[in-house]
Amino acid sequence: MVGHDLPAPSPRAVELREAMTRFMREQVLPAEAQYLAHRAAAGPGDHTVPPVVERLKRQARAEGLWNLFLPAESGLTQLEYAPIAELSGWSLDLAPEAINCQAPDTGNMELLHLLGTAEQQREWLEPLLAGEIRSAFAMTEPEVASSDATNIATRIERDGDTYVVNGRKWWTSGAMDPRCAVFILMGKTDPSAAIHRQQTMVLIPRDTPGVTVVRDYPVLGHHDQHGHAEVRFDDVRIPAGNVVGEEGGGFAAAQARLGPGRIHHCMRALGAAERALALLVRRAKDRVAFGAPLADQGVVRQQIAESRLEIEQARLLCHRASRVIDADGNKAARDLVAMAKVAVPRAATRVIDRAIQVHGGAGVTDVTPLAAMYAWHRAMRLFDGPDEVHLNSIAKAELRQDPALPA
CATH class of the missing domain: 1.10.540.10 (Acyl-CoA dehydrogenase/oxidase, N-terminal domain)
Structure with missing residues (x-):
């Protein structure tokens, strides 16, 4: 490192x-x-x-x-x-x-x-890079604890030169967007294989027979334009050439995909926290209560100071994880990314919550962006792995260390 x-x-x-x-x-x-x-x-x-x-x-x-x-x-x-x-x-x-x-x-x-x-790159990557289409990622399932990806129950069964997919997914982000042209789906191809070799990722065009987008799920009441959908896959038949990587390589592919995705979510969350703090400061300067601006209140000044401290601390952790990715790769940065994935959304939601409080009733309506910001970044503590999973992996890494100080 x-x-x-x-x-x-x-x-x-x-x-x-x-x-x-x-x-x-x-x-x-x-x-x-x-x-x-x-x-x-x-x-x-x-x-x-x-x-x-x-x-x-x-x-x-x-x-x-x-x-x-x-x-x-x-x-x-x-x-x-x-x-x-x-x-x-x-x-x-x-x-x-x-x-x-x-x-x-x-x-x-x-x-x-x-x-x-x-x-695959010609058919799907190139139009995605050009911004001509959108895509969805189908991994999470309602019937199993998807925080453990080995639980995934959707079946992908070989039938000659095709695969047949059956399963039910939800929180399939992007699926409601009319430009969504393809799903990347993770399912099980061999339940008898070693636990991390049972899963495979496949490409499923949106218009494939048997694909049914059931409904959109709101995030704490807020519906995103691109949506977070429940999707059924009923006897969905795709060519064998639609496997991403290799059969049995889905778990490793998921880890490769989620590493950068997690740190990118953290980067954006820092921006949300900065905007929330800017809104908090402006409100504190402009709003008068009990004969003086809120900014003159010691408790409000403390909220501003605590917010700045938390943002700076979270940013340093996020940037250090990014640096290790650049120098040594995603695997070497795994523990730092896990730390950032816990620390940054926590910091962001605390800052946003303080901004909501200082805005009073306006903070929980759509008069400001704060309520929608809070909903998304609170949800961030669940998607791409809940806090508890990351904390467990951080603890296991710490327990493997040889402490520099004697016990």
């Missing part, structure tokens, strides 16, 4: 960060009202794409702010990408997709980049 020192970003990385800051301030944040107005008029059950999204995508691409999450495309390290991803977290509904760095597509693109065949 590398030391704690973080290298300076390249001139190009600095330039892209400055361009992203301008893009957020001049394009994305002013467009939020238009985006939200479209969603409100359409209603929560409608998942059509607000036109402003495609406009922002064209602008971002013209400015070189495109596919920055993938080192092979952008030339950025994970550490250099981190501040840019953080800026996109200021506006989670708009900014990540505007720069084609939105989940679950980024994880699916990384997987296809790493393991996809030339044909």
